[in-house]
Structure formats: structure tokens, C-alpha cells
Amino acid sequence: MDKLLHPEIGLMIWTVVTFAGLAFILARFAWKPILAALDSREDSIRQNIRSAEESRKAAADLRQEYETRLAGVEAKTRELLAQAETQARSLKDDLVRAAHSENAKLLEETRKKLGEEERRLARDLRAEMAQMSLHATEKMLRRGLDKPFQDRLVQEALGDFEKWTADKK
Numbered sequence: 001m002d003k004l005l006h007p008e009i010g011l012m013i014w015t016v017v018t019f020a021g022l023a024f025i026l027a028r029f030a031w032k033p034i035l036a037a038l039d040s041r042e043d044s045i046r047q048n049i050r051s052a053e054e055s056r057k058a059a060a061d062l063r064q065e066y067e068t069r070l071a072g073v074e075a076k077t078r079e080l081l082a083q084a085e086t087q088a089r090s091l092k093d094d095l096v097r098a099a100h101s102e103n104a105k106l107l108e109e110t111r112k113k114l115g116e117e118e119r120r121l122a123r124d125l126r127a128e129m130a131q132m133s134l135h136a137t138e139k140m141l142r143r144g145l146d147k148p149f150q151d152r153l154v155q156e157a158l159g160d161f162e163k164w165t166a167d168k169k
Contacts, residue, residue, distance in 0.1 A: 128164060132157055 136157045 129161070132160060132164075 136153055139153060
């Protein structure tokens with residue numbers, strides 16, 4: 001321990017000379033490549049940071065463009081849905097109008113047919129009544145015209161008429 005407190009001068013000189021020689025050799029051969037490597041590494045890190053910032057900006061631009069396109073697509077979708085809804089309502093209204101028109105035509109045709117059938121039935125009824133009247137008159141003329149016979153003949157004609165109307169129903 002005493003040597004640490006009282007160093008030897010010769011050892012100190014050799015230590016300083018060795019250190020200076022080592023520093024000279026390092027300065028001559030090692031420091032330039034080490035500093036060049038550090039500078040290169042620093043430049044590489046700066047370039048990577050710049051590249052990352054540019055990539056981040058490009059990603060932000062792409063995101064903005066994507067959001068803009070998405071908003072446009074959503075607006076177009078809403079527009080198309082509104083247009084489809086309008087067309088569906090229009091088609092529905094057209095179909096309802098066509099159905100009402102067809103219904104009115106069928107109703108009118110049915111009324112015409114019922115009117116024609118009613119007129120035909122009235123014609124047939126008049127013809128039948130005329131035939132029955134002729135038949136009754138023929139019977140009356142053949143038998144004579146006494147009162148009980150006439151009443152019975154009218155009753156038979158009414159019965160025949162009721163029977164005929166029941167058959168027609």
C-alpha cells in the first residue's frame with residue numbers, strides 16, 4: 001500500500017510514454033475510421049428518422065384520402081338508397097293505380113254483364129208471361145168463362161209463375 005502513496009518516477013514516465021504512444025497510434029490509425037463509422041451511423045440514423053417521418057406523412061395522407069373516399073362512398077350509398085326507395089314508391093304507386101284501373105274495368109264489365117243478364121231475364125220473363133197468358137186464355141176459351149173456373153185458372157197461372165221463378169233462382 002505504500003507504493004500507491006509513493007509511486008516510482010520511472011514507472012510513471014514509462015506509463016506516460018506508453019500512453020502517449022498508444023494515443024498517437026490510435027489517432028493515426030483508429031480514430032479516423034471510428035469517427036467515420038460514428039458519422040456514418042449518425043447519418044444513417046438521421047436518414048432513418050427522416051424516412052420514418054416521410055412514411056408517417058404518406059400514411060397520414062393515405063388515411064385522409066381513404067377517409068375522403070369512404071365519405072364519398074357513404075354519400076353515394078345514401079343517394080342510391082334514396083333513389084331506390086323513390087323508385088320503389090313510384091313502382092308501388094304505379095302498381096296500385098294499375099290494380100285500381102283493372103278493378104274498375106272488371107267492375108264495369110261485371111255491371112254491364114249483370115245489366116245484360118237482367119235485361120235478358122226480363123225479356124225471358126215477359127216472353128214466359130206472354131206464353132202463360134196465351135196458355136191461360138186458350139184454356140179459358142176452351143172451357144167457358146164461369147167465375148169459379150176463372151179464379152181457379154188465375155190460381156194455377158200464379159202457381160205456375162211461382163214455380164217458374166223458383167226454378168230460375
